[in-house]
Amino acid sequence: DFITTSGTYAGKGTKATGAGYIVGKALEAWDPASGKTQVMVFVQNGFYPGPSMTSYIQNGGNASLSNLDVTGTANFGDINMSGVANLNELKVVTATVSGNLEVKGLLKVADIEVNGHIITKGDTPSIAAERNAGKDAVCSVSGNDTSGKITITTGTADWANGAQCTITFKKPYSANPNPVITPAYVLGATTDTSAIKPYVDADTNTMRINFNAADNAPRTYIFNYFNAQ
Known part of the structure; x- marks a missing residue:
């Protein structure tokens, strides 16, 4: 010494x-x-x-380090961090998260199994009625880019087939998504869509509700939608 x-x-x-x-x-x-x-x-x-x-680390004592550079392999039994961990790359064999996990970037997984509910969040996209929906037609949307509810109230005249309303996504997709729509029951809405035969199509920026056949009177249609790329 x-x-x-x-x-x-x-x-x-x-x-x-x-x-x-x-x-x-x-x-x-x-x-x-x-x-x-x-x-x-x-x-x-x-x-x-x-x-x-x-000498501290090998003897099991406490070591206070301002910086630690490891060029080889470091094996740890447990790691407790009270601050922020900045990692360029992290490989984990098995992970258990007992609290909340927030990912702000891209998350890639092979398979996903959910033992609960899938709850989508995000800002509400914009929507506009098309001329084919008729005079003074109104369209509205509640939800987000992934899921929600679309309400179409066709106009009082000048109906035509084709696009009835266009939803503009809050955030564009990197490739064309694959939306699905289903007629929804709400008091006062028309659930029989057999006459108009609705369908949906989309590109990276927008999603459109279309009618194969023109409406012939003012009606309210409500569709649930789910959208995934």
């Missing part, structure tokens, strides 16, 4: 536990229970940089 001057007892030495100037190095071991008050010291003035962090 390196020896430095005692800050408590004048004229005495003590073991150097941190970086600083030293007066020498002990040539024999010392135990507080031994009753010895002196040890042989090799006198040599110098500077002691402090104990190596490997």
